[in-house]
Amino acid sequence: MQLVWFRQDLRLVDHPALHAAVQQARAQGEAVEAVFVISRAQWRHHHMASVRERFLLERLNVLGAELARRGIRLHLVEAPWFAEVPAALAALVRERGARALHAMSAIEIDERRRDEAVSAHLSVPCRFVPGCCVLPPGRVLTGKGEPFKVFTPFSRAWLREIAAHGYSLYRAPEPMGAPLGWQPLSLPARSAHETRTLRDWPVHEGAAEARLREFIDDAVLEYGARRDLPAEPGTSRLSAYLAAGILSPRQCLAALHSRLGTLPLTRDEPGFAWLNELIWREFYRHLLALEPRLSMNQPFQLHTRALAWRHDEQAFAAWCEGRTGYPIVDAAMRCLKQTGWMHNRLRMIVASFLTKDLHLSWQRGEAYFMSQLIDGDLAANNGGWQWAAGTGADAAPYFRVFNPTTQGQKFDPQGDFIRRWVEELADVPATCIHTPHDGWRHKGREAYPSPMVDHAVARLQAIAMFRQLPTGG
Ligand code: FAD
Numbered sequence: 001m002q003l004v005w006f007r008q009d010l011r012l013v014d015h016p017a018l019h020a021a022v023q024q025a026r027a028q029g030e031a032v033e034a035v036f037v038i039s040r041a042q043w044r045h046h047h048m049a050s051v052r053e054r055f056l057l058e059r060l061n062v063l064g065a066e067l068a069r070r071g072i073r074l075h076l077v078e079a080p081w082f083a084e085v086p087a088a089l090a091a092l093v094r095e096r097g098a099r100a101l102h103a104m105s106a107i108e109i110d111e112r113r114r115d116e117a118v119s120a121h122l123s124v125p126c127r128f129v130p131g132c133c134v135l136p137p138g139r140v141l142t143g144k145g146e147p148f149k150v151f152t153p154f155s156r157a158w159l160r161e162i163a164a165h166g167y168s169l170y171r172a173p174e175p176m177g178a179p180l181g182w183q184p185l186s187l188p189a190r191s192a193h194e195t196r197t198l199r200d201w202p203v204h205e206g207a208a209e210a211r212l213r214e215f216i217d218d219a220v221l222e223y224g225a226r227r228d229l230p231a232e233p234g235t236s237r238l239s240a241y242l243a244a245g246i247l248s249p250r251q252c253l254a255a256l257h258s259r260l261g262t263l264p265l266t267r268d269e270p271g272f273a274w275l276n277e278l279i280w281r282e283f284y285r286h287l288l289a290l291e292p293r294l295s296m297n298q299p300f301q302l303h304t305r306a307l308a309w310r311h312d313e314q315a316f317a318a319w320c321e322g323r324t325g326y327p328i329v330d331a332a333m334r335c336l337k338q339t340g341w342m343h344n345r346l347r348m349i350v351a352s353f354l355t356k357d358l359h360l361s362w363q364r365g366e367a368y369f370m371s372q373l374i375d376g377d378l379a380a381n382n383g384g385w386q387w388a389a390g391t392g393a394d395a396a397p398y399f400r401v402f403n404p405t406t407q408g409q410k411f412d413p414q415g416d417f418i419r420r421w422v423e424e425l426a427d428v429p430a431t432c433i434h435t436p437h438d439g440w441r442h443k444g445r446e447a448y449p450s451p452m453v454d455h456a457v458a459r460l461q462a463i464a465m466f467r468q469l470p471t472g473g
Contacts, residue, residue, distance in 0.1 A: 001025070001096055004034045005089070005103035006074075007111070009131065009245035010059045011208075012066055012172035016131040019170040021102040032176050033096055034067055034074045036060055037088060041080035046110070046378075047370035051197045051340045054190065055374055056244055059203040061184040066205055071177030076185055082114040086121035093124055100124050104131035107288050108378050109295035133282050134167055134249045137289035140282075147290040149300075151394045154286070155279045159265050169250040197340040197374055201240050208241040209251070216255045224273035230332070230343035231416040236274070239375035240341070242281070249278055284383030287393055294382050297363050299391035303471040307391070309361035318452055319354050320368055322422070325451035327434055328408030329353050331421035338421075340374035345411050351388035352402035356462040357453050362389035390466060398466035401459045408434040424448035 002021040009015055018034075025032045043053055064074040075096075079088035093101065105128040106112050119126040130136035140157050141147060148154035190198065215236040219226075226234025241247040256271055257263045264272040288294045299305055318324055322333035332346035342350070347369075354365045366385040370376045386392025388402075412418055415433030419426050424447040428436050437450055 001031045001033055001098050003093065003096065003098035003101050004032060004072075005101055006034055006036045006063065007103060007106065007245075008243070009104050009248075010036075010056070010063050011246050011248065012063075012070075013209075014131075014169040014248040014250050015104070015172075016129045016170060017102040017104045017127070018173060020127060020129060021100075022173040022176065024100065024102075025176065028099075030099070032072050032173075033098070034072055035077055035089070035092055036063075036074065037077045037079050037085050039079055039082055039085065042082045042110070045081075047367045047376075049340060049370065049372050049374060049376055051194055051372075052240075052244075052374050052376050054187070054194050055198060055201060055203065055240060057185055057187055058198065059244060059246060061187075062203050062205055064184060065182045068180040068182035070173060070175040071180060072173075073180055074182070082110055083117070085114050086117045089118055090121055090123070093122055098124055101126045103128055105129065105136075107132060107137060107285055109292045112292075131248070132245070133285050134253055134278070135161055135282065137286040140286060147286060148283070149393045151280065151283050154283050155276065158279050158282060162263065163265055167250055167253060169248065169254055193338075193340075196338065200237075200339065200341065201374060203246070208238070208247045211241070212236070212238060212247060212252060212255050216259045220256065220259065220274050221270050223271075227273065227277075228345045228411050230346050231412055231414070231420070235344065237341075239377075239380075243375045243377040243380075249281065252278055280383075281380060283394075284379040288379040288382065294386075295378060299362075299389075300386055300393045301391050301395070303469055304389075304391040304466075306469055307361075307465055308468075309355075310359045312358070312360065315358045315452065316354075316360055316364060318449075319350070319358060319360070319365075323449050323452075324353065325437070325449040326353065326404040326408075326455075327415070327418045327422055327425055327436060327448075328412060329404050331412075331418040334421040336369075336372050340372055342373070345407075347384055348388055349402055349404055349407045351385055353404055355389040356401040357404070357455060357458040359458070359462060359465065362386060362391060365389075399463050401462055403455060403459075405434050405455065422448070 002025040004018050004021045012018065021032050060076065067074045075092060077088050077092060079085045089101065101122060101124060106115055115128060135158060140154060140161060148157065219234065223234060226232050238247060238252070242249065253263065256275060260271050264270060264275055266272065291300065294300060319333065322330035324330055329350050332342055332350050336342045351365055354360050355362050362385040366381055369381055383392060387395050390396060390398040408418065414430045415428065418433055425433060425436055432438065436448055
């Protein structure tokens, strides 16, 4: 029997490890079985949002049924910590008589250490194949064979590689035998928060593909114009599916390709703006794979370890709860807490606010995001936070600090997004919604907090913090 270990790749299409297991099993007249290891303690240690855990488990129940219909049995194994995974898998391998284990390689350091321990522990070959990116980490390097540290040249090299060699994706496997029964994992009733959030992220068979198709058919060509407006449904909302591997990035590429008849490989071609975001995803994944310190709370730019971030629990709580007195920040943070998701423009604004206005460390923001997001993904989250904080590869220069008021005015000009999430400001007109304390009398005036910092002052302090760094910021 060939055993496939599913991890952050809960799909049948474009699954290189599943494909390899099926090929080998067919060649040797064997069966294929699958396993997923539930590591709740480790997930919590990694700050995984409870709603994301629920999303993954519900998806597993669907995946188990999809596999069973193809004659592949999915085993669900509990190993609370990664350290317990080798023994748990060894027991399954022995019990089921597996002759090889197939999985897709991980990029995060704890996951990689876990996989090394599994390889060392099992008595059968463990075959790890790349599959979490369109191009595997290590494939897009500078002329000197080093990882790119800046996005734009990475993206050019990535596009050259795709133009030269193309890409291909694996189809879902044909059935391996008669359909099997499937006993789904028994889950407690959803909490109200889970019900609210998971409504936006259905996991039934074909749900992710349908959302991809709909976005590509109806919205991808307007993406460049609408992607920064949080009040509008201008982005794909595929992130939770991509983070859990319910969709592969190559499926996204293929959908774009087939809609346009060609892949947009230059900036001025229709559809390129969206492809560019998928390349950002690749960039951060390649970086994380090639720079293990990014998985260990370390900044990309090492000299920024000396930054004197403040410790202020009250300020942190006000940010988390959306009580900063800056409407766009508060709307974004309340939306995150209630829905487990936040628009990219808002992620940049609130991350800049935490680090450059409140002077609290990006690591705290990163962990808090992880504890709330349904699409929590170490590479993208770490990359986004370090970009905003000015500590990362390709970070915004330290003197470029987002102004939360003008960002709100520019990207939520009518205040529609703010009104949706900050009920105290529900009756404030567009002219005052971004500065509700400046003279306008409205019902929520007392209820809504005053700005907790003066942005102009905080900005200068942030710049000074960077200028004081030993190597000049
Ligand atoms: P679209 O705009 O439609 O983009 C398509 C896909 O491309 C996304 O689903 C995502 O997989 C990828 N993508 C888009 N933008 C980025 C980006 N800047 N970096 C990496 N990948 C990108 N994304 C996550 O998936 N998980 C996270 O934990 C996460 N944390 C973030 C934290 C901060 C501080 C910032 C600034 C960004 C973060 N992002 C994260 C990236 C981005 O905000 C989300 O991927 C995006 O908002 C998801 O919405 P969408 O699916 O509609 O994306």
